[in-house]
Amino acid sequence: MASNPFGTDIHAEDVVAVMAELKGWEDRYRQVIQWGKKLPVMEEALKQEKVLVSGCESSVWLVLNCDNGHWDIQADSDARIVRGLIAIVLAAFNGKTSQQIAEFDLPHYFEQLNLINHLSPSRGNGLQAIVATIRERAMSEL
Incomplete structure (x- = not known):
């Protein structure tokens, strides 16, 4: 398996806990950027047209x-x-697992993070497109 996106074992509950401690959108935004910096850079060979997410x-x-x-x-x-x-x-x-992905309450997760209402409509749509792509693939394996 690829390395965890944060380089350590962190789960949705950890993300919620960190975001709950932050005051204001600017602090949350900075935290999201920090997590993005920890995301491993994908190998250029994998960045092909066929794996681009449409809607972003x-x-x-x-x-x-x-x-x-x-x-x-x-x-x-x-x-x-x-x-x-x-x-x-x-x-x-x-x-x-596919079952865990299917059962995960994503709307509640995003609500707890207090992010969606601060994103531009195009960013929100892009985020939904990413989630939809993952869920569709996971459901195809059930």
Whole structure:
């Protein structure tokens, strides 16, 4: 499996806990950027047209592999904030089974993070496109 997007074992609950401690959108935004900086850069050879996520304003590459029933997700973007959003999604989905991905309450997760209402409509749509791509692939394995 690829390395964890944060370089350590961190889960959605950890992301929620960190974000809950921050005051104001600017602090949350900075934290998202920091997580994006920790996201491993995808190998250039993997950044192919066929793995580009449609519906994103910036370029987002998403490579999904199911190994022994658990998803290994690699993703990258040319936009700093999107890299951070990807890291937040990977904290919820990377290393999980298709069933766990299907059952994860993503709307509640994003609500707890208090992010969506601060994103531009195009960023929000892009985030939803990333999530939809992961969920569609995971559901195809159920």
